[in-house]
Amino acid sequence: MTPDADAAPGRLGIIQDLANSYDDVRGRDELADAAAASAWLSRQGLLPEGAQLSSGEFGLLRRLRATIRDLCLANSGCEGHPEDLALLNDVVRQAGVHPSLERDGQPTLAVDTPSGLGSSGRLVAIVFEALWGGTWVRLKACPGEACNYAFYDRTRNNSRTWCTMARCGSRAKMRAYRARRRTSQRSTQ
Numbered sequence: 001m002t003p004d005a006d007a008a009p010g011r012l013g014i015i016q017d018l019a020n021s022y023d024d025v026r027g028r029d030e031l032a033d034a035a036a037a038s039a040w041l042s043r044q045g046l047l048p049e050g051a052q053l054s055s056g057e058f059g060l061l062r063r064l065r066a067t068i069r070d071l072c073l074a075n076s077g078c079e080g081h082p083e084d085l086a087l088l089n090d091v092v093r094q095a096g097v098h099p100s101l102e103r104d105g106q107p108t109l110a111v112d113t114p115s116g117l118g119s120s121g122r123l124v125a126i127v128f129e130a131l132w133g134g135t136w137v138r139l140k141a142c143p144g145e146a147c148n149y150a151f152y153d154r155t156r157n158n159s160r161t162w163c164t165m166a167r168c169g170s171r172a173k174m175r176a177y178r179a180r181r182r183t184s185q186r187s188t189q
């Protein structure tokens with residue numbers, strides 16, 4: 001469970017849950033197989049109850065999760081991968097994600113594809129909404145070794161990097177300190 005202080009607002013919370021559906025620390029994977037992944041999507045309201053992902057749809061969802069984790073790391077200042085953006089564009093095309101007007105005249109991204117492919121399309125639509133709404137840059141993943149915990153940065157200037165200073169931040173600082181010390185010892189020898 002994500003602590004309230006770290007939880008992303010609205011539907012972006014679903015993307016955060018997707019990123020955290022693999023727990024690096026405990027090695028626990030909520031999307032371990034197609035059945036588990038189908039149940040996860042149904043709980044999020046993205047796939048009809050009882051529907052099952054095909055193996056291709058399951059593979060796509062796993063790739064989409066890896067991509068979203070990469071993009072959250074990029075939001076924390078890590079290097080991005082252009083192929084991640086290409087995958088989002090691919091899902092948009094394959095799942096037929098398209099702009100649509102609601103009855104009240106509000107623009108939204110709609111997905112008519114009912115299958116598991118449609119559920120990946122709905123996930124990508126949420127990412128686009130967050131990009132347009134300005135909340136995306138605040139969904140970050142901790143770059144700590146074997147961590148990657150996804151959190152929503154609520155600091156005023158969007159400056160948070162670590163899950164917690166105690167768990168990952170201070171360890172990274174200690175590693176950087178040791179590396180600097182090794183370098184300076186070499187240069188004085």
Ligand SMILES: [Zn+2]
Pocket residue numbers: 142143144147148149162163164167168169
């Ligand atoms: Zn961490």
